[in-house]
Each structure stands twice: as structure tokens, then as C-alpha cells.
Amino acid sequence: MAKRSFLIPGVDKRLLIKDSIKTMPEVSRRRFIAGGASLGALTLLTGCDVIDSSSAEEMLKSVSKFNDAVQAFIFNPDALAPTFPESAITKPFPFNAYYDLDDAPDVDGADWKLEVRGLVDNKKSWALPELYKLPQVTQITRHICVEGWSAIGSWTGTPMRDFLKLIGADTRAKYVWFQCADKDGYNSPLDMRTALHPQTQMTFKYAGDILPRAYGFPMKIRVPTKLGFKNPKYVVSMEVTNDYKGGYWEDQGYNSFSGS
Amino acid sequence: MSSLTVTDEQVSATPAKVIQPAWVRVMHWINALAMILMILSGWQIYNASPLFGFSFPRDYTLGGWLGGGLLWHFAAMWLLMINGLAYLVTGFATGRFRKKLLPITPSGVLHDVRAALTFKLGHADLTVYNYVQRTLYAGIILVGVIIVLSGLGMWKPVQLHWLVSLFGDYPTARYIHFFCMAAICAFLVIHVLLALLVPKSLRAMIIGR
Incomplete structure (x- = not known):
């Protein structure tokens, strides 16, 4: 990495x-x-x-x-983020990062594999076609940025808790730590309660289409109960761990829980 | 007004009586500090994604960057909320709000606003608030409650989604939070100006009499 x-x-x-x-x-x-x-x-x-x-x-x-x-x-893990009708979707949904879209990671979906590490029974890596076969749900929720702006979008993917169950993750562990394809190694820790929240999603589609590069192709973690910087894009690996491993923005001073 | 005579009697009868009890003074100055911290760090946060076509000058923001501003905001919020809550509870429990801020009648407000604008508003007895003061103080308490509620809604829009709905939606809560800040800043300017015009009111808020 x-x-x-x-x-x-x-x-x-x-x-x-x-x-x-x-x-x-x-x-x-x-x-x-x-x-x-x-x-x-x-x-x-x-x-x-x-x-x-x-x-x-x-x-x-x-x-x-x-x-x-x-x-x-x-944090009440049963509290659901409000959902919205399709008519409420913000168009265009903003691209936001600390770099321009031209500098965003350009991941080759054919080569990409999701690496799974840490406290899980099955550490096999997942290719995109395998992940696409998992049951998916669509949810329209508000993305809230730490900067204060917000936008409503439609995300489709597999609930994280289903995937954690599938790979035999130790859900008593404290964190799921995500690493991304960004060249300076974007990463972010997610507390386990939030990872198991019913709306926390491994997202493969935006507005019904394969996730475009702007929104994190091939996989984004959509967490409607967290601020945007805790919704990593271009994810390449996840690690189930008890250690707090820090994160790109968390290390610079953003509150690590940043839950809404 | 007949209250003026009562006022004069009160002053001569008890010249050294406490105008501002200790709890009011302590909470007032804690609140002043908390408000300034919240406003300056709030301006830093605002600058990260301005609602309007302007930003606040960097020199008047706290924290150095968004992350620092947020740390200040979410630290000072405890000071503001705990102190504010204690103030509300004590204000209601001791009857201070009822005694000092009520009644507020439209005719009284009109009369005192006119008197204030023509510099005829008396300040002989600082223990009795005139209608301008009552309106501003009651109003700013209300604004304080709204800014905290809208802020809480923005901090926890999922856990407190009902609070956000109360304001409409998330972006609306943000605008309301901003306008409450603007109202507090306007209050602060008038409040400080008037306190300097009537220095004994400032003294009363420091030493009590």
C-alpha cells in the first residue's frame, strides 16, 4: 500500500x-x-x-x-438516517476531494480486488464480479460534509453487516479500517457499531449506474450516519481490528467518531 | 410612567442592594467567553463552505483551519450548553425571568424604544429592566435556545432527525444557525455599546452593585 x-x-x-x-x-x-x-x-x-x-x-x-x-x-445503532424520494436527489451530485477529479484514482476494475484482513475467518480477496453477485439494496440519503454542505444521493450496494457476516468477521472487534487507492493512502477507521448499522453499505452503484470514478469506482463505503470524510472512496482493502489505526483526516484533527 | 417613582424610591431606600446576584454574574461572563469562542470558531467553520458570497476575515477566526475550528466549536459547546442550561434552570427556579423580564407589553416596548431613541430613557434603578432591555434579554435567550437546538440538529442529524425536521431540513437548520449567530452578534454590539454608555450597569455585572 x-x-x-x-x-x-x-x-x-x-x-x-x-x-x-x-x-x-x-x-x-x-x-x-x-x-x-x-x-x-x-x-x-x-x-x-x-x-x-x-x-x-x-x-x-x-x-x-x-x-x-x-x-x-x-449513538443508537437502530436510529436510521432519513431517506428521501428520488425527486429530492441533488443534481449534479458534487464531486469533492482534496484533489481535482483529474487526479482522482483511476482504478482498473478488471485488476482490482478487495483485500480482506484482520479478525476474519475468510481472508480471501474479492474480485468485482464476485462482489456484484451479492444481494444489493438502494438507499437515497443525505451526504453531509464536514465543511457544512450537504447533498442527497442514491447509492446501491451490499449492506456491510451482511458482508461482515459472510466473511466471518469478529464483530466484537472495535473497528473496520479501510484503505483506499489514493496515491497518498487515504484511509479511515469505522467503529464496529456503525459498520453493523443497517444502512452502512459497500456501494457499487450511484443513481443506478456503476459507480463512476468521481464517486469512488470501484467501491465506496457509504455511511449515512457519518460525515462524508468517513465515507471512503476507491476502497482497496478492509481490516477488522481492535487497534485504532488513524485515518487521513482523523490524524489531522477531524473528530474520529464524526457520527451524525 | 408611574414606575419611575417606584424606581426612585427603591434606589433611595436600598442604595447598596445587590443589582446582579453572584450566579448571574458568574454565568454571564462564562457565557460571554463561550459565545465568543463559539462565534470565532463558527466563522472558521462557515469559511469552509460559505452560505453567502463572503467569508469572515481569517484574523477573526479561531483554530487556524476547519479541523481546528471544529475542535474549538465542539469544545466550547460544552461550556455554552452546561452554563446555558444552568442559567435557564436557575432563571426559572428563582423566578428571576418572571420578575425581571415580564411583563413585556407592546405599548411598554414602544414607549421605551421611543424614549431610548430620544435619550430620555432613565437608568436610575438598575434592578428594574426597562422594556427595551426586557425585549432584548428575553429575545436573546430565545435566540440562544434556537442556536443551540439548530446546532445540535446539525451535529447529530441522524440521532436527532426530529430536531432537524423541526427546522425543516438540514440546510435550513444551517441557515437558521447562521442567522441566530448574526442576531447574537448584533445583540453583542448593542449590548456592549449600551453597557459602556451606562457604566454603572457594567460595574453591577462585575461586582454586583
């Missing part, structure tokens, strides 16, 4: 995450603290320099972890 470009070669990513924010890649730290000037505005207001960036950062990180726990606690 391609390592994220800003990772130091040879350094175990898990160890990196375990370390404090100070060892985090320069890129994300810079983005986080870049608000020095704006923190200054607060300093002016309070009249003292209580908000020095590193201690504020530590405090915010722990509140975010606390929020993860609160959200996991109040």
Missing part, C-alpha cells in the same frame, strides 16, 4: 500516532496552529496569554477524544 507522502519512510504509522501531536507530520501541525494570528485575537480579548497553542491543542485533542466517547455512547 502506498504510504502517505508526508510520512517519514521506515517509521511505523501506528507508533507515530501513539506519539504526541508533537511528532505529527509538519503539514498537519502547521495547518492546526496556523491560526496564531486568530488566537492572538482571543488573547487580546482575555488580556492574557492563556491560549498558547500547544497547550490549547492538547486540551482540544482531549476534549475531542471525550466527544468521541460521548458520541459513541449516545
Whole structure:
């Protein structure tokens, strides 16, 4: 799997995450603290320099972890995301990524195989025609981006919980961790309760057609109970695990649960 | 107005009486801090996907980028919600809301707005709110409740889908959240301006008398 470009070669990513924010890649730290000037505005207001960036950062990180726990606690796996009629679908459904569509992964469906790893009985890889044979359902739900915009779309695919059952996954494990074909290794962890949510889907079609490149061909994980960045596209592998392995945006400071 | 005479009597009878009890002062300033944190981080979040054709200046946003703004917003929300809830409970339980903010009559509001605009509104007794104050304070409490509810709806649109439906849909809740913020900012400007015009009201909110 391609390592994220800003990772130091040879350094175990898990160890990196375990370390404090100070060892985090320069890129994300810079983005986080870049608000020095704006923190200054607060300093002016309070009249003292209580908000020095590193201690504020530590405090915010722990509140975010606390929020993860609160959200996991109040998350009711039986609560279904509202569904909509076809007439409500947003057209065109936006393409959104941290790169242009031209730079989006261009996966060859004939070569592609979904790799299955971790706490599962059957670790066989799945080719696209095999996955297409699994029972599929269609759902029209609202995709909500962490940025605040939202759009309603129609996604068709296999419920994740059916697939987890099929491969004999240990559903007592904490996470399903997805890795993507993006060249800098997009990935994202999904908590098991959400993975087992009836609407969490391995998506193969958008609006009735094979998932186009813009929306994550060949496979997207559609999670209507999570913000968009926790709906990985161009998925190449999934791992059932008890370890928190971080994620592309999660590592940079987005709240990891980010459940709606 | 007849209340003016009552007011004067009250002042001379009890010159050193507490105008703002300690719980009001503590909660007021915690709320002020929480609101400023929520507004500045909210502007950062807004800038990630602006609803209108403008962004907030970077220097007046908190967090450095969207992720940082969200961390601030979802940290300060606890301060705002817990303090706000305690304020509402205490306000109702002690009868403060009823005693200080009611009644609000249209004729009273009209009279005091006219008096305020012609600089004839008296501030002899700070323990009694005039109709302009009553309207603004009751109004901003309502706005505070709506901004928290719309915010909760946006934070948990699946778990709290009924709350989102109350506002219409998700994008509408977002607009309502924004307009409540705008109302709070407008209130903040007027509120601070008036407090500076009547400095003893500011003193009362700090030392109580």
C-alpha cells in the first residue's frame, strides 16, 4: 500500500500516532496552529496569554477524544438516517476531494480486488464480479460534509453487516479500517457499531449506474450516519481490528467518531 | 410612567442592594467567553463552505483551519450548553425571568424604544429592566435556545432527525444557525455599546452593585 507522502519512510504509522501531536507530520501541525494570528485575537480579548497553542491543542485533542466517547455512547445503532424520494436527489451530485477529479484514482476494475484482513475467518480477496453477485439494496440519503454542505444521493450496494457476516468477521472487534487507492493512502477507521448499522453499505452503484470514478469506482463505503470524510472512496482493502489505526483526516484533527 | 417613582424610591431606600446576584454574574461572563469562542470558531467553520458570497476575515477566526475550528466549536459547546442550561434552570427556579423580564407589553416596548431613541430613557434603578432591555434579554435567550437546538440538529442529524425536521431540513437548520449567530452578534454590539454608555450597569455585572 502506498504510504502517505508526508510520512517519514521506515517509521511505523501506528507508533507515530501513539506519539504526541508533537511528532505529527509538519503539514498537519502547521495547518492546526496556523491560526496564531486568530488566537492572538482571543488573547487580546482575555488580556492574557492563556491560549498558547500547544497547550490549547492538547486540551482540544482531549476534549475531542471525550466527544468521541460521548458520541459513541449516545449513538443508537437502530436510529436510521432519513431517506428521501428520488425527486429530492441533488443534481449534479458534487464531486469533492482534496484533489481535482483529474487526479482522482483511476482504478482498473478488471485488476482490482478487495483485500480482506484482520479478525476474519475468510481472508480471501474479492474480485468485482464476485462482489456484484451479492444481494444489493438502494438507499437515497443525505451526504453531509464536514465543511457544512450537504447533498442527497442514491447509492446501491451490499449492506456491510451482511458482508461482515459472510466473511466471518469478529464483530466484537472495535473497528473496520479501510484503505483506499489514493496515491497518498487515504484511509479511515469505522467503529464496529456503525459498520453493523443497517444502512452502512459497500456501494457499487450511484443513481443506478456503476459507480463512476468521481464517486469512488470501484467501491465506496457509504455511511449515512457519518460525515462524508468517513465515507471512503476507491476502497482497496478492509481490516477488522481492535487497534485504532488513524485515518487521513482523523490524524489531522477531524473528530474520529464524526457520527451524525 | 408611574414606575419611575417606584424606581426612585427603591434606589433611595436600598442604595447598596445587590443589582446582579453572584450566579448571574458568574454565568454571564462564562457565557460571554463561550459565545465568543463559539462565534470565532463558527466563522472558521462557515469559511469552509460559505452560505453567502463572503467569508469572515481569517484574523477573526479561531483554530487556524476547519479541523481546528471544529475542535474549538465542539469544545466550547460544552461550556455554552452546561452554563446555558444552568442559567435557564436557575432563571426559572428563582423566578428571576418572571420578575425581571415580564411583563413585556407592546405599548411598554414602544414607549421605551421611543424614549431610548430620544435619550430620555432613565437608568436610575438598575434592578428594574426597562422594556427595551426586557425585549432584548428575553429575545436573546430565545435566540440562544434556537442556536443551540439548530446546532445540535446539525451535529447529530441522524440521532436527532426530529430536531432537524423541526427546522425543516438540514440546510435550513444551517441557515437558521447562521442567522441566530448574526442576531447574537448584533445583540453583542448593542449590548456592549449600551453597557459602556451606562457604566454603572457594567460595574453591577462585575461586582454586583
